[in-house]
Amino acid sequence: VAARYLARAGVKVELFLLARDERYSGDAAVNLKILRHMGFPLRHILEEGDLEGFRTAIARTGLVIDALLGTGTRGEPRGLYAPVIEEINQAQAPVFAVDIPSGVDANSGAVHGVSIKAQRTVTFALPKRGLYLFPGAACVGELKIVDIGIPRQLTADSSITENLITAQMVRDNLPARPLNSHKGSFGRALIIAGSPGMSGAAALAARAALQGGAGLVYAATAASLRPVLEAKLVEAIALGLPETEGGGLISSRAVPQILDFLQNCSALAVGPGLPPGKETLALLQELLPSCPVPVVVDAGALAALAAQTLLLRQACFTPVVTPHPGEMAALCQSTSKAVQQNRIALAAEKAEEWKAVVVLKGAYTVIALPTGEIYINPIATPALATAGTGDLLTGLIAAQLSQGLEPSLAAICSTYIHGLAGLLAAEKGERGITAAQIADYIPRAFSKVESS
Missing domain, CATH: 3.40.50.10260 (YjeF N-terminal domain)
Structure with missing residues (x-):
């Protein structure tokens, strides 16, 4: 068909076939017969x-x-x-x-x-x-x-369960931004994050939550790290939590304070910059079953959960988990190579097992819902392959949750916006782009989707 139309347009075309004419059937045979009738030169x-x-x-x-x-x-x-x-x-x-x-x-x-x-x-x-x-x-x-x-x-x-995320899909599901709104209209997100040397992860997640549209964002970290985090934040509010005796790590003793604070919040993100140790697991063991708002779990919190993944099933709302291939491998007692070779099936299996929305990051991120549906982000760029971009995604998801999107839509919309921001940042060049630079393009990514 292509050869015929190109030739009709005046293009010189040479057509090579790797089978004898009688081997073709159906539409291929019909179009081959047309070419023969036209006297089109064919070579085998x-x-x-x-x-x-x-x-x-x-x-x-x-x-x-x-x-x-x-x-x-x-x-x-x-x-x-x-x-x-x-x-x-x-x-x-x-x-x-x-x-x-x-x-x-x-x-x-x-x-x-x-x-x-x-x-x-x-x-x-x-x-x-x-x-x-x-x-x-x-x-x-x-x-x-x-x-x-x-x-x-x-x-x-309806039997087709695998979907490609589109700009229209995202645009149609983004939270409304009424003219007569105020900061309280767009929810309050709490981000539990950071440890010594990792306060930047907390800051990036908080920044993305604000740029994702949350009205108020609180970044909570170990009390001794609060001044460090506060110095990195402008619009977000830094909170100090009880820490371990050695200092610098959030203690499970902070859970009552966190739960009390969550009474005035609409979403929780936990994990960016947290250590993957026993203290983080103890924190999650008390926090997840009692958390009164939707939650997104990432990074150190995911690593801690590798020893007890079924804890995710105890969450009051369907949790969103955002592992990269290495974290997914740890959660599944597997290898990164095995994860990459089986991305869709593995994400779907674990979404059902954990009763969670699984966002398996990487080029063409896979999102699996506990209902069996799969969504693939069609955007991929090496610009996103840099430290801190996962923290941005966590913040974006928290922002959409805080504004009332259900977990599946929060993950779908945020993943697309995150990818698009990376793509826009990459217009300056894919090398040397940082997570902070990508964050600057989040508002533009929203604008591009809403005007598409």
Whole structure:
């Protein structure tokens, strides 16, 4: 089809087929017959000797369109497909892939042997999960999803449980900002965070909560660290909590004070900069079952929970957990490699087991709900691969929770805004961007979504 339309537009096209005409069926056979009827020159690659002509052709072409293998292909490219893919990858011309780069598993993103490395991929009707899972995702290039006329009642089938987060989805669910509002209208978020050397994590989370729209943000840390944290904060309020005898670590004795303070709050974030030790676990053991507001759990709090993950099921509200692959590995008694190879299934399994919203961070963050639904963030940038960006996400989620969004929507909206802020910051260059710089782009990310 592409060859026919390009030729009709006056483009010189050379079409290579890796199977005899009689091997094609369905729409492919119909369109091949049309090309034959038009007298379109077709060339076959059926044996190794045919590769030389193909090699000569791609050396002089300005564009290669890859439609070798489709979404139903599994395993390593066989026969002459592998050397043809290698020749295309060595060519100087840009490569556009149709539906999915040949050699990438559409379900898992696995690459067995070789695959096309495209500069752009145009996929049809609905995104394929393999386009967002590595290593296949690295072969996609710029991705565009196009409508090809598939009836909406099919693409909107309720049996489809995996979803791509869109700007419209986020825009339609962001908390309202009425004209006659005041700071109390947008909730109060409490962030329990920080330890010696890690007060920056608390400050970043608090900053993101404010930039995420929370009306008031309180950052609570060990009493001796309060002056340090207060020096880093301008708009957020620093609170001091009872600490361990050695000093610097929040004690589980702080729980009554925290619970009392939460009576005037609408969301809790716990974990940024906390140590992953017994004291943090003791804090969570008392806090989670009694917490009167929705909670997001991150970083040191997650590491502490690795010894007792089912504590998450005792939370009064569905908790949001935000592990990166290393933290997820610890929570699952696994390895980071195993987590990355099984991101969607593992996140879904643990969301059900923990009765939590699982935000598995990384390029193309996966969000799994305890109901079985999956949401994938289509935004990825190396600019987010720097210390402190996870603290920003925690603060953003706390902000949306504080404004009344249910945990699943708070995670979905925050993850998208977080990714978009990173993408906007990366316009200055992906190298050397810091979490604080990305935080500056959070308001712009909201604005971009709301005007889309």
